[in-house]
Each structure stands twice: as structure tokens, then as C-alpha cells.
Amino acid sequence: xxxxxxxxxxxVCLLMYVVLDGYDLGVGVATLFERxxxxxxxxxxxxxVGWDGNETWLVLLGVAxxxxxxxxxGTILPHAYLPVTVVLFSLVVRxxxxxxxxxxxxxxxxxxxxxxxxxxxxxxxxxxxGTLTSAVHLQGDDVYTGSAFGAFSWFCVLSGLTVxxxxxxxxxxxxxxxxxxxxxxxxxRRGAVATAIAGALLILVLVTVDTTAAPLNLDSPGxxxxxxxxxxxxxxxxxxxxVTFPWKRRSGTADALPLGGLVVATVSVFLALGVARYPVLxxxxxxVDSAAGPHxxxxxxxxxxxxxxxxxxxxNVFAHRAFAGKFATGPTGARP
Numbered sequence: 001x002x003x004x005x006x007x008x009x010x011x012v013c014l015l016m017y018v019v020l021d022g023y024d025l026g027v028g029v030a031t032l033f034e035r036x037x038x039x040x041x042x043x044x045x046x047x048x049v050g051w052d053g054n055e056t057w058l059v060l061l062g063v064a065x066x067x068x069x070x071x072x073x074g075t076i077l078p079h080a081y082l083p084v085t086v087v088l089f090s091l092v093v094r095x096x097x098x099x100x101x102x103x104x105x106x107x108x109x110x111x112x113x114x115x116x117x118x119x120x121x122x123x124x125x126x127x128x129x130g131t132l133t134s135a136v137h138l139q140g141d142d143v144y145t146g147s148a149f150g151a152f153s154w155f156c157v158l159s160g161l162t163v164x165x166x167x168x169x170x171x172x173x174x175x176x177x178x179x180x181x182x183x184x185x186x187x188x189r190r191g192a193v194a195t196a197i198a199g200a201l202l203i204l205v206l207v208t209v210d211t212t213a214a215p216l217n218l219d220s221p222g223x224x225x226x227x228x229x230x231x232x233x234x235x236x237x238x239x240x241x242x243v244t245f246p247w248k249r250r251s252g253t254a255d256a257l258p259l260g261g262l263v264v265a266t267v268s269v270f271l272a273l274g275v276a277r278y279p280v281l282x283x284x285x286x287x288v289d290s291a292a293g294p295h296x297x298x299x300x301x302x303x304x305x306x307x308x309x310x311x312x313x314x315x316n317v318f319a320h321r322a323f324a325g326k327f328a329t330g331p332t333g334a335r336p
Contacts, residue, residue, distance in 0.1 A: 002299060003292045006068035009305060013064050015270055017057035019170075019263055020316060023047075024054050026171020028094065028118020029164065031111060033190065039183045040111050041101070042327065046178045048102050050319035055091065056312045060305060067301035072281045072291035079136055079151050079282065083128040090121035119164065126163025130156030133212035136282045155205075155212050162205050165198035166266065173241065173259035180326050184255070191258060192245040199238050202269065206231075213283040216276040223275060230272035237265030252325075 024047045031040045066073045077084065094117035101110040131151035172191030176184055209216060218224045240261030247254050279288040292298070 002295055002302075003068075003288060005302065006064065006292070006298055007288050009302070009309075010061065010064045010068060011270075011274060012309070013057050013061035015267055016313075017054070017061055018270065019266055020054035020057060021051070022167045022266065023170035023174040023259070024051050025094075025118045025122045026167035026169065027174055028115050028171070029122055029168045030171045030175065030187070030190070032115040032119060034186075036183075037106060037108060037111075039186075040115075041106060042179065042183060043175055044098065044101055044111055044114055046175065046327065048098050049323045050316065051098060052095070053312065053315045053319050055095075056315070058091075060308060060312060063301070064305055067305075068293055068298055069281070069288070069291040070293045072286060075136055075282060075286060075291075076132070079134070080128040080131040082149070083124045083131065083156075087121050087124035087128065090117040090124060093117040094121060122164040122167045123160040126160035127156045129163065130159030132282055133159075133209065133214040135213040135284055136286060153212070155208065158201065158205060158208070162198065162201040165194055165201055166262075169194035169198050169241070170259070170262050170266070173245070173262050176245065177255050177259050178326055188245045188247075188258075192242055195238060195241045195245065195258075195262065199242075214277065214280065217278075217280070218276060226275045227272050230268045230275065234265040234268035234272065237261040237263070237268060241265070255326075 027043050027047050031043050034040045034043065062073075065076075094114055097110045097114040097117060101107040101114060104110075130153070133155055134151035134153060136151075169191055172187045172194055175187035176191055179187060206216075216227070218227055238261065241258040244254065244257035244261065247257075280286070281288060281291055
């Protein structure tokens with residue numbers, strides 16, 4: 001029961017981070033494709049109010065993985081040291097650039113640094129996720145003996161591109177939800193393209209994942225039904241985003257539909273992959289049960305994580321409510 005609760009805790013932290021910091025990173029990537037300096041600044045400011053709270057979930061995810069599944073933490077990290085290092089360094093640069101660009105406008109170089117760091121962090125996260133499909137080399141039951149580059153493969157690159165495209169689509173959806181005028185319209189056009197690219201890459205991932213060391217485990221009717229059902233939810237969310245991105249109708253609800261559709265799609269895809277991978281964490285044999293820490297440690301740390309999760313969630317809700325609504329991005333702030 002305790003192991004299941006910890007696995008659920010890790011999954012909740014992962015999903016919260018992917019959804020919240022996903023759109024956040026996607027906005028950063030999208031600034032690299034925006035020529036208008038004023039629009040780039042509006043996009044940066046739209047995430048400057050809550051990026052730190054979004055990344056809190058990454059800290060909780062790391063603590064939950066370290067305390068609940070120390071063997072997995074100690075194995076996955078050396079398995080993916082290089083991409084994880086790139087991610088952490090990029091997140092640091094990104095945080096500094098957001099603050100510097102906000103405090104000393106127009107700061108075009110800091111805005112560019114924000115975009116480049118967001119791109120590297122997005123690709124690095126997808127690449128690190130892809131390393132989990134490579135077989136891990138252990139001496140005994142718990143000593144990693146593989147190379148720092150041993151987990152790298154073409155699938156890691158494909159995974160990195162998929163996550164980057166998905167985050168970019170979320171970023172454009174957030175921008176359409178928050179912006180007005182030309183920025184809102186360009187976000188709608190580019191968001192539809194990013195969604196289509198992310199969907200195509202995801203299909204390629206699902207088709208080719210069985211060629212890796214971590215094929216999908218669909219050996220029972222119940223598991224297969226859950227996997228297919230979640231993918232149908234994901235397809236519905238993606239289709240909703242594709243249809244509603246180009247909508248000319250302007251209202252808070254209409255502009256929020258692409259973001260809602262992509263959130264449903266993202267959560268559904270992660271749950272589907274979780275269903276098809278459980279209980280394996282890293283192939284060939286590192287499972288949730290074999291990687292679990294001592295029961296007493298899990299219970300003790302669960303109290304700390306359990307107390308901090310509502311606080312992080314409350315901060316996210318407060319930040320989004322305090323800065324709810326659109327910000328004027330046209331010459332007069334008027335809608336098109």
C-alpha cells in the first residue's frame with residue numbers, strides 16, 4: 001500500500017510539473033520564433049509571474065523519487081547524467097534571464113537567453129525520458145556500471161523532439177489564452193502547426209518504442225483496454241486543440257479550449273505510457289517494488305511531501321487567479 005501511494009505521489013508530481021512547466025517552457029521556445037520584440041516581452045512577462053511555482057513540482061518530484069525509490073534515483077541519474085545536467089543548467093539560466101529581463105527592460109539578450117534555455121531544457125527533458133528505454137547495466141543489484149553515454153540512442157533524440165514540440169504547442173495555447181490582437185492570432189496559427197507536429201512525432205514514438213529495450217507491456221485485456229482508452233482521450237484532446245486553435249470567435253472560454261485540450265492530451269499520454277510500462281522503471285528488471293526504499297523512510301518522508309504538495313498547489317492557484325484574464329498586446333489592447 002505504501003509503495004503504491006509513493007508511486008502515485010511520484011506520478012502526480014510528474015504530471016503537475018509537465019503540465020505547468022510545460023506551457024511555461026513552451027512559451028520560452030515560442031519566443032525564438034517571434035520577431036516582434038514587444039510580443040516577445042509580453043510572452044516572457046506572461047510566465048514571469050508563476051514560473052518559480054511551476055518548477056516547485058520538479059523539486060517535489062526529485063525528493064519523492066529519492067526518498068521513495070532510492071535505487072531508481074541512484075540508477076536513473078548516472079544513466080542520464082548529461083541530459084539532466086543540461087536541463088538543470090538551462091533551468092538556472094532561464095530563471096536568471098526571466099528576472100533580469102523583467103527588472104531591466106528591454107534586455108533583448110536576456111530574452112534570447114530565456115528562449116534558448118527553454119529550448120535546451122525542453123529537449124533535455126525529453127532526451128532524459130528517452131534514456132529510460134535503454135537497458136541499464138548493474139553490478140549486483142544496485143551498482144551502475146554503464147557508460148555516461150551508454151543510454152543515448154536515436155530514440156532519445158526522437159523523444160526530445162516530441163517533448164519539445166508538445167511543450168511548444170502548450171506554450172502557444174497559453175499565449176492564445178492570455179494575449180489579444182496580433183499576438184493572439186499568430187499564436188493560434190503557430191499553435192495548430194506545433195500541435196500537428198507533436199501529434200505526428202508522438203505517433204512515431206508509439207510505433208517505434210517496441211524496437212527499444214522497453215517495449216510496451218500489453219499482455220492482458222484490461223491493460224490493453226486502459227492503454228487504448230487513454231490514447232483515445234489523448235486523441236480527443238489533440239483534436240480539440242487543432243479545431244479550436246483557428247477559431248475566430250473571441251471569448252475567454254473559446255481561447256482557453258486549445259490549452260484545455262492539450263492538457264487532457266498530455267495527461268492521457270503519460271498515463272497511457274505508465275499503464276503500458278508498469279511496474280518496470282528502467283529495463284530490464286528495475287521495477288517499482290525492487291526499487292522501493294525502507295517502509296519507515298517512506299512513511300516519514302511521505303508526511304513532508306504530503307504537507308508540501310497542498311502548499312505548492314495553493315501557490316499555483318493563487319498565482320493564476322491573481323493574474324487571471326488577458327493582457328493587452330495590441331497597440332490599443334483591443335481585440336481583433
